[in-house]
Amino acid sequence: MAVFATFIVCGALVLVLGDLEALDKWLGITGLSTAALGGWVLKGIQEWRAGSDLPDARQLEVAAADLATAVHRTWSREAVNRGLTSPLPIAVRMRAADPRIAAHPAQWHEPVGAPMTADVAGATLAGTVADVVGLYRRVATGRLVIVGEPGGGKSGAAVLLLLSLSASRSGDSLIPVWLPLASWDPAASTVEAWMVxxxxxxYGTPPSAAAELVAQGRVLPVxxxxxEIPQIHRAAAVTGLGGLGTAPLVLTCRTEEYIAAVAAGVLAAAAVVEVVPVGVDVMVAYLTQSGSADTARWDRLIAALRAGPPSPCSQTLSSPLMLxxxxxVYQAPTSDPSELLDCSTAEQVEDxxxxxxxxxxxxxxxxxxxxDRASRWLSFFADRLALIGPGVIAWWRLPQCLADRHLRSIAGLGYGLAAGLWATVAFAWLGPFALFGPACIVVGPIVGLLAARLRTELPGVPRPALWRVPNRRDLVGGLRSGARTGIVVGPACGLGLGVLGLTYQLESFRLEDDTALAVVRYLLWIIWYSILIGLSVAVVRGLTLALAGQPRDSVTPLSSHQADRRAGRQTAIILGLAMLLILELALLATDPSMDSVLFGLVVGLPIALGIVVWVQLRGSAHAWFAVAAMLLVRQGLLPKRPLLFLEDAYRRGVLRKVGAVYEFRHSRLAERLRTTGQDIAEVRPPSPRP
Incomplete structure (x- = not known):
């Protein structure tokens, strides 16, 4: 509506400074780009990036099936990467946790409310990680908390549980979804909003469907x-989780941190289990059987582990992560794992x-x-997890690692260039174009840069768009929806223009020999522009909606980056070509000659280029990422292709994937890679997200 209001105001200024002929020419050049590609089309672009309109029952079921498929595919691959499905995984056991941090068994045991002794409850919750789904099914409420020491296998147990539940899911059963709590700020949003x-x-779920799935309780959050939530917010996080009522959930946490978090009250109707440190026999079996048949280099270490008493090595290797x-670390045949025996403390062994x-x-x-290079580049991300996550590595937040002045400069130059290109259009009819038109392209970025430097609020960096090639149904549905919008917007704009120009047209009516004919011509003029605006809105909005389909495969950092790059390119191409086509049609309708065609190209190209620049800045996370990566590479802080480096680190086992983001193999690894005492977080709030 703001764009439409601006359109009307600009039209009024043209009438005041000129006449109806000037208004007609202005409409032919810029009116359609402002109105047709204005408020309604911008809404269409947002829906393209977001997903679709409110889903009907069929769309919701499709979104639910797509989500379940994406979750299962994503975590099947991740389980392989983490070694959870290897022929000889680490045999980790679980047992009932301290009853002081767990809800009374009567709250969660079947039947709920029946008398239950601690001994029976303990036996119910005993088992191995490999059979965690069997243990989970013995919890009637479906609310399970897994605690343990750092690197103790909590996340591994949760991943195996998620995969088992996902594989056995049928019909309307809950969709297990992995959600890393490091990215949730309980002070900023509710757990439901964060889940959406x-x-x-x-996972690429359309926003409307995501909100509906969460609201209907069809998601089982893992x-x-x-x-990993800051200590000052953990109690609030537990309170926030209480807002889910007794809905099923799975939660992992370190033991000490969980004890402190539930000091004011335990999580209702939730059973709590803890992973048990790995025993010596399990250590020996894993070290000798999970690699090559040549196990001689492990003999000295194994002998020390068996000899006892507990040593720094046995304490450290009791953690599945360290094991x-x-x-x-000692996979090379020339390596010597017995050097670990020289460490005097468990912390030294870990380090x-x-x-x-x-x-x-x-x-x-x-x-x-x-x-050394890999370590330096990984340290860059470890130092800035608070900026690019928090807690994870989200590629689209890389611009947050730039200095404030760089962010403002990028936005100022870009938006200034777009404004300069559009300003050249004004001189196409106000003249002299040859003198002032090119000057706008130079002055625009300078003015934009100065304005950005004076601005106190940092520019927003968009989230990545999700995209897939539209099929016939997408195109038909998108154009049908666009047509409905065009039918409303076209006549409304045409009527507004007609009323706007009526005051000036009355005088010409009186001067005409045939007043009736003049009125008819004026009405035809209104109808023509109504049709033209309506068609432009229908086509552009229809195409953007047709491209709004979300990917039906697992979302990864690379796929989300590629999808966002395609989305930005498609947006620019659609809007730019549509603008040129509509402009040519408008000019040919008023003056069907080659001069009109050439004039349309001269004037339309700056408009189209301005649209391309504006769309890339406003709607493309890839554009911001590319500029930020270029600047950081020039400073020697990152490799030439940062995203490929992160993907390579994932394949080598240094990083893990959680949907569209990476995370370090463990928080302790990130701590060791840091070159500073804590995350580098500049004294500025996060940039707003459109």
Whole structure:
């Protein structure tokens, strides 16, 4: 509506400064670009990026099926990457946690409310991680909390549970969805709103469908890492989870942090289990059987583990994370794992394993990335997790790592260039175009840069768009919806223009010999522009809606980046070509000659280019990412292709994927890679997101 109001005001100024002929020419040049591609089309672009209108029952079922498929495919691959489905995974056991942090068994045991002793409850919750789904099904409320020490296997148990529930899902059963709690700020949003945002960003669910699935309670949230929420917010997070009532959920957290978080009250109707540290026999079996048949280099370490008493090595390797790291760090035949026996504390053993991961997986040959470079680039992300996450590596938030002045400069130059290109159109009819038209292209970015530097609010960086090639049904449905919008917007704009020009046309009516004929011509003029505006809105909005279909496969960082790049390119192409076509039609309708065609090209190209620049800045996360990456690469902080480097780090086991974002293999690894004492978080609030 703001764009439409601006359109009317500009038309009034043209009438005041000129006449009806000037208004007609102005409409032919810019009116359609402002009205037809204005408020309603911008709404269409937002829906393109967002998904679709409110879903009907069929659309909701399709979205639910797509979400379930994306979750299962994503985490099936991730389970393989984490070694959870290897032939000989680490045999981790679970048992009932301290009853002081768990709800009374009568709240969650079947039948709910029946008397239950602690011994029976303990037996109910005992088992192995491999059979975690059996343990979960014994919790009638479906509310399970998994606690344990850092690297103890909590997340691994949750992943296996998610996969088992996903594989056995049928009909209207709940959709298990992995949601990393590190990205939730309980002070900023409710858990329901945060869940909706995660479904959109990480799994490509259309916003309306995501909101409806959460509202209907059809999502089983697997909430990983309560301990990764800042300490001051953990109690609020537990209170916020209480807002879900007794809805099923799975939650993981470190033991000490969970004890502190529920000090004021436990999570209602939730059973709590803890992962048990790995025993020596399990350590020995994993170290000797999960690699090559040559196990001689492990003999000294194994002998020390068996000899007892508990040592720094046995304490450290009782963690599944550290045990798996030991296998990776000492996978080379020439390595010597017995050097761990020289460490005097468990912390030293941990540090040795964490510090040895990058050298173990990089620099394998002369063409491979040297470990020192890989470590420096990984440290860049570890230092800035608060900016690019929080807690995860979201590629579209890389611009947040730039200095404030750089963010403002990018926005100022870009929007200024778009404004300068559009300003050249004014001189196409106000003249002299040859003198002032090109000057606008130079002056526009300068003015935009100055305005951006004076602006106190930082420019917003968009979220990634999700995109897939539209099929015939998408095109038909999009154009049908666009037609309905065009039928409303076209006549409304035409009527508004007619009323606007009526005052000036009355005088010409009196001067005409045939007043009736003049009135008819004027009405035809209104009808013509109503049709033209309506058609433009119908086509452009219809095409944008046709491209609003979300991907039906798992969303990954690379796929979300590629989809956003395609979405930005398609938006610019559609709007630019539509503008040129509509402009040519409008000019040919008033003056069917080659001069009109050439004039339309001269004037339309700046408009189209301005639209391209504006769309890339306003609606493309890829554009911002590309500029930020270029600046950071020039500073030597990142490799030439940051996203490919992150994907390579994932394949080497340094990073993990959670939907469209990466995260470090463990928070302790990120801590060791940091070059500063804490995350680099500039003293500025996060940029607003459109």
């Amino acid at each position: 945002g995660q479904l959109i960003t990480s 909430l990983d890492g309560l301990d 798996s790291l030991a296998r990776v 040795r394993l964490l510090d040895g991961l990058v050298p173990a997986v990089y620099g394998r040959d002369a063409d491979d990335t040297p470990p």
